[in-house]
Amino acid sequence: xxxxxxxxxxxxxxxxxxxxxxxxxxxxxxxxxxxxxxxxxxxxxxxxxxxxxxxxxxxxxxxxxxxxxxxxxxxxxxxxxxxxxxxxxxxxxxxxxxxxxxxxxxxxxxxxxxxxxxxxxxxxxxxxxxxxxxxxxxxxxxxxxxxxxxxxxxxxxxxxxxxxxxxxxxxxxxxxxxxxxxxxxxxxxxxxxxxxxxxxxxxxxxxxxxxxxxxxxxxxxx
Amino acid sequence: xxxxxxxxxxxxxxxxxxxxxxxxxxxxxxxxxxxxxxxxxxxxxxxxxxxxxxxxxxxxxxxxxxxxxxxxxxxxxxxxxxxxxxxxxxxxxxxxxxxxxxxxxxxxxxxxxxxxxxxxxxxxxxxxxxxxxxxxxxxxxxxxxxxxxxxxxxxxxxxxxxxxxxxxxxxxxxxxxxxxxxxxxxxxxxxxxxxxxxxxxxxxxxxxxxxxxxxxxxxxxx
DNA sequence: TCCTGCAATAAACATTCGTTTGAAACATGA
DNA sequence: TCATGTTTCAAACGAATGTTTATTGCAGGA
Numbered sequence: 001x002x003x004x005x006x007x008x009x010x011x012x013x014x015x016x017x018x019x020x021x022x023x024x025x026x027x028x029x030x031x032x033x034x035x036x037x038x039x040x041x042x043x044x045x046x047x048x049x050x051x052x053x054x055x056x057x058x059x060x061x062x063x064x065x066x067x068x069x070x071x072x073x074x075x076x077x078x079x080x081x082x083x084x085x086x087x088x089x090x091x092x093x094x095x096x097x098x099x100x101x102x103x104x105x106x107x108x109x110x111x112x113x114x115x116x117x118x119x120x121x122x123x124x125x126x127x128x129x130x131x132x133x134x135x136x137x138x139x140x141x142x143x144x145x146x147x148x149x150x151x152x153x154x155x156x157x158x159x160x161x162x163x164x165x166x167x168x169x170x171x172x173x174x175x176x177x178x179x180x181x182x183x184x185x186x187x188x189x190x191x192x193x194x195x196x197x198x199x200x201x202x203x204x205x206x207x208x209x210x211x212x213x214x215x216x217x218x219x220x221x222x
Numbered sequence: 223x224x225x226x227x228x229x230x231x232x233x234x235x236x237x238x239x240x241x242x243x244x245x246x247x248x249x250x251x252x253x254x255x256x257x258x259x260x261x262x263x264x265x266x267x268x269x270x271x272x273x274x275x276x277x278x279x280x281x282x283x284x285x286x287x288x289x290x291x292x293x294x295x296x297x298x299x300x301x302x303x304x305x306x307x308x309x310x311x312x313x314x315x316x317x318x319x320x321x322x323x324x325x326x327x328x329x330x331x332x333x334x335x336x337x338x339x340x341x342x343x344x345x346x347x348x349x350x351x352x353x354x355x356x357x358x359x360x361x362x363x364x365x366x367x368x369x370x371x372x373x374x375x376x377x378x379x380x381x382x383x384x385x386x387x388x389x390x391x392x393x394x395x396x397x398x399x400x401x402x403x404x405x406x407x408x409x410x411x412x413x414x415x416x417x418x419x420x421x422x423x424x425x426x427x428x429x430x431x432x433x434x435x436x437x438x439x440x441x442x443x444x
Numbered sequence: 445t446c447c448t449g450c451a452a453t454a455a456a457c458a459t460t461c462g463t464t465t466g467a468a469a470c471a472t473g474a
Numbered sequence: 475t476c477a478t479g480t481t482t483c484a485a486a487c488g489a490a491t492g493t494t495t496a497t498t499g500c501a502g503g504a
Contacts, residue, residue: 025246027490029491037452040493040495119337166387166427199433201430228482249461261462261484
């Protein structure tokens with residue numbers, strides 16, 4: 001099984017280096033030399049550097065979507081026809097996110113990659129993730145809609161992204177933040193600690209009172 | 223005033239391109255040709271690409287810190303000795319953030335740059351910002367501490383970063399999110415709209431109930 | 445045993461990058 | 475007007491990048 005070995009060694013090395021330095025800052029030569037494979041192996045097995053980046057994400061997101069879909073199936077069955085409470089939806093998503101990388105990879109790396117996917121230019125990545133995994137996200141947001149009928153659609157849309165920002169930002173910058181927290185508060189924080197801290201904050205954010213309607217602006221074409 | 227013209231033209235062009243594509247993905251040739259200045263001008267006026275990146279940030283952050291310090295001065299004077307309510311602190315920060323770029327530059331660009339500063343590798347940038355502007359942030363967090371005495375220090379630390387994540391993530395990805403929101407909800411959202419929406423969410427997040435204490439874990443060295 | 449197809453390898457390719465150089469153009473003050 | 479210091483400019487440098495090529499090694503089936 002020589003092929004599979006080379007492929008996974010490339011993926012294992014690439015995901016760590018990407019998470020540490022970003023995509024543009026990580027050269028194929030750095031990856032291949034650290035993985036102890038030939039430079040041309042990346043282009044041979046994946047086609048291009050872009051395709052390698054997407055493959056790194058697919059290795060996380062494919063099992064995630066499978067598990068998340070079935071977790072939502074089970075949740076819907078349990079509440080047969082009824083509304084699933086917001087807390088359970090968030091809980092299920094958190095559990096799935098924790099489960100998937102735990103098997104083999106690092107949750108920290110996964111979160112770091114997600115953060116990069118959003119902030120780095122890499123237009124092709126955003127497009128790829130949107131097209132490939134947009135549907136599972138749509139299913140989730142539809143369930144959230146049913147769980148929060150009092151929220152206007154636009155307001156829920158923005159709040160979901162506020163929360164997404166909190167999670168991705170915090171978990172993807174975990175290392176740097178942990179260093180500060182450890183120095184100042186002498187406590188070693190794990191990802192699970194953070195999720196425990198995130199839960200009440202996220203719930204409170206989603207349930208916050210509605211903002212006042214926008215002040216009447218001077219009419220202006222836009 | 224030929225020099226100053228070249229310098230500002232480089233800065234104006236660089237900040238837009240950096241915000242659009244990231245630092246590593248923007249070459250000096252792209253910047254200088256778009257700014258219609260000679261390629262060598264960057265190294266002549268700034269010394270290096272790294273220094274140019276820092277200069278782009280300094281042009282935003284220098285006036286910001288000046289204004290923020292004096293806004294906090296005024297706030298402290300008004301509450302002479304007493305505690306400044308959390309809402310006022312957040313309000314003051316938001317107002318200052320809105321004020322500074324409004325004069326000349328784009329708030330959107332500034333937020334995008336902040337998001338990049340956090341996520342892109344660019345260790346030198348994080349270090350530079352920390353060393354150069356860490357003190358004003360410390361002053362702010364100290365006031366937040368007085369405003370939220372019921373929060374354990376560590377909890378407040380994390381919640382502040384949760385909120386920071388929300389703001390930076392949302393505002394730095396504003397363009398992409400706005401496109402979706404506009405398509406789905408037929409509403410054109412401005413930065414000010416977003417801040418109006420952010421306020422109750424942020425306040426609710428900071429005032430959320432405390433998380434349960436960590437479950438007793440099996441003893442494990444770590 | 446020979447053949448076919450896949451995988452690994454070293455080498456080279458063509459760009460692109462940040463930076464440096466040395467001369468030209470320019471402005472300023474004596 | 476001349477001398478001086480600063481800014482602009484075209485050109486080149488050396489290093490690093492992603493990708494391609496041609497060759498070699500090696501497996502399993504006819």
